[in-house]
Amino acid sequence: MFSRTAALIALAALAPAAVADPVFETNNPFGGFLGINGFDVFQHQSVAARFIPNGSYTLDSISIWFMSNDDQGTTPQTVTITLRTDVNPGGEFTSIPSETILESWTTDLPVVGWDPQLIAFDSNTHVALTSGQKYWVVAESDVAPMVDPVWCWSSSGNEFTATTDGAGTPWESGSGAALALVVSGTVVTPPCAPDIGAQGGVAGHDGALDNNDFVVFIDYFFNQHDNADVGSTGGIPGADDAWDNNDFVVFIDMFFAGC
Numbered sequence: 001m002f003s004r005t006a007a008l009i010a011l012a013a014l015a016p017a018a019v020a021d022p023v024f025e026t027n028n029p030f031g032g033f034l035g036i037n038g039f040d041v042f043q044h045q046s047v048a049a050r051f052i053p054n055g056s057y058t059l060d061s062i063s064i065w066f067m068s069n070d071d072q073g074t075t076p077q078t079v080t081i082t083l084r085t086d087v088n089p090g091g092e093f094t095s096i097p098s099e100t101i102l103e104s105w106t107t108d109l110p111v112v113g114w115d116p117q118l119i120a121f122d123s124n125t126h127v128a129l130t131s132g133q134k135y136w137v138v139a140e141s142d143v144a145p146m147v148d149p150v151w152c153w154s155s156s157g158n159e160f161t162a163t164t165d166g167a168g169t170p171w172e173s174g175s176g177a178a179l180a181l182v183v184s185g186t187v188v189t190p191p192c193a194p195d196i197g198a199q200g201g202v203a204g205h206d207g208a209l210d211n212n213d214f215v216v217f218i219d220y221f222f223n224q225h226d227n228a229d230v231g232s233t234g235g236i237p238g239a240d241d242a243w244d245n246n247d248f249v250v251f252i253d254m255f256f257a258g259c
Contacts, residue, residue, distance in 0.1 A: 057185030065180035192259030
């Protein structure tokens, strides 16, 4: 079900300042061809937006542009937001939210009428987001129709979205009007490649390149551990399923090159 259509507004409003590490971000709801509009989130309709990180992050927050069909502000706009994994049984065009919930929030939104606000849901668990993995942000509510919260559309662009007619009914998904959303996170920096040994010569990353790394590498090498297979023919980086001088050459080169 689509929400009622609002009149076009003349001036675009400014969004809050951008976060340091945006994982995914649409435009705000203002200035679109159809004016402000969105999907109702109520007893008989759940709504979801998909995003795909282009790097590895830990989640900081999910922010959603909401407004309300309740012009009087008398009905609590209670929503439950969940971050979920993806179900992709038959390819790109059957991608839907799974039942696996990575984090959830339930709150009363401070929205009245068609006055969009960007509502932030801060992460308590700082979920790991993997590069290239599909994730879904799902909004649900038990509020009655006509006085329910509305997830605003972005003013431009299309994204993969999904709706369902309530609990127990199937999701319908596809590319359509983007739901206005901001996902922010902290970039996960991979450990320095030769930093494989910690204090005492045990496996681990300790941020230092020293004899502990050599001890661990040699242990890996003589035990033909996969972690020692770092060099291929010609002493260039790359696993080749062989434990030989190429691995020593590459490890030493990485070690002295630092991070």
